[in-house]
Amino acid sequence: MIVYNKLKNFEGSESEEVMAKYVVNHTMDVLDMSIEQFAAINYVSNSSVVRFCQKIGLKGYSDLKIKLALEINTFLIDNERIEVDMPIAPNSSNAKIATSFLNLYYQTLADVHRSIDLNKLSEIAKILEEANYISLWGNGPSMLIALDFYYKIKRLGYVVQCDDIIGFHSVPIERKRKGEVALIISSYANSPQIRQWVIAHRRNGTQTILITLNEDTPFKNIVDHIIIFNSEEKRTGKLGHFASRTAMSYIIDMLYAMIFNFNYDDNVRILYEDGKTVNERGEYLKNLLIE
Known part of the structure; x- marks a missing residue:
């Protein structure tokens, strides 16, 4: 903290x-x-x-x-930190609202940058890079972060799964996949749902990673690897998930970039080849299979 x-x-x-x-x-x-x-x-x-x-x-x-x-x-412009739960005051002007959010995002990014354990994050990136199968887990706003990560590493050819349909996460996790790594993304990491995932993966012997904003999560000594950043954001009575979303996105983006960097040239080529299938208007070419 x-x-x-x-x-x-x-x-x-x-x-x-x-x-x-x-x-x-x-x-x-x-x-x-x-x-x-x-x-x-x-x-x-x-x-x-x-x-x-x-x-x-x-x-x-x-x-x-x-x-x-x-x-x-x-303390960018006003020489004071922005309140993460209620970043705007009553009767704030539009200009003040814009400045408050600019400061809030910068404040959160700077806090994460200053406190994140880059060695641990790099270790986790290597584990994911070497995994045979990556499963992503999250609920609510955390699911949006998980889906963004899913899209990025899916483009690079990693075998990854993310059930984003409501209710599918409640299906029991019984089948063990060889070389699977489970990445759980959760702001508070203290719900019965998170407990179910952690215990199920532990029972299956699946290496489990937790990224959370809660220093007091009851699962920090149960999962194999954990990244914690305390955003000081309350669970209720707040304007929105602005600080937590920004912090989580930054951490996940760093994780993705580290994975990308392990095979930089190959990954650049993959993205280049993928980009060639789309023309300047963003429409897919009709002759995808013709070279």
Whole structure:
């Protein structure tokens, strides 16, 4: 979790919560403050500031300012982070709405880029690249992400399956496929449906990968591989799945690009040959089988 979100959700003593709230509301000012100035404005001692910083996993006040400075590039125009659940305020102008969403997308992408474990993502990409059969699993908005990934790797010739018809995912998973890898995409990864998939694949000995935005998913120690990014998006009471969708799409796009890169020249040729079957108007040529 990034420092800003730790501070936003911080729970501690009254004085510590006051410090956390001050940093959240005056981030730019804090960057220019000495520890003495910060302590004075919050009516605490220097040692209390250091202990507060250590409680959020930092070495001290200087480390806090360094981490905040690294995150400051997500405060694009208004010098404040966008609320992921309700990114627009009442009576926002059209221009303000447009700017808020621009900032929200950039903020989310920057957060993922800063926190993602690229080595783990590369490991997962290699597992999928070497799989004999890839099955994709997701519900609701996550299914849209899964279908996009399905289309991309299907074009490259991978054997991949994704049941996008409502109800088909409830069919028991009984048959084991040799060399299958199951990729489950889920924002919260805590539903009975996800549990059914994870247990079924585990029972079949299928290597299972989970990509989720929930740090507290009960399945993180059950699946074989997991990528977690906490978008801080609530499940209910939000305008839409904007931050989670952006984060998931970015992670899946990176995963696809890594897979593509393993056989770059061959994959470029595949896409080129596929493109030759379509003319400039996007209509399929009639003589597909004639060379």
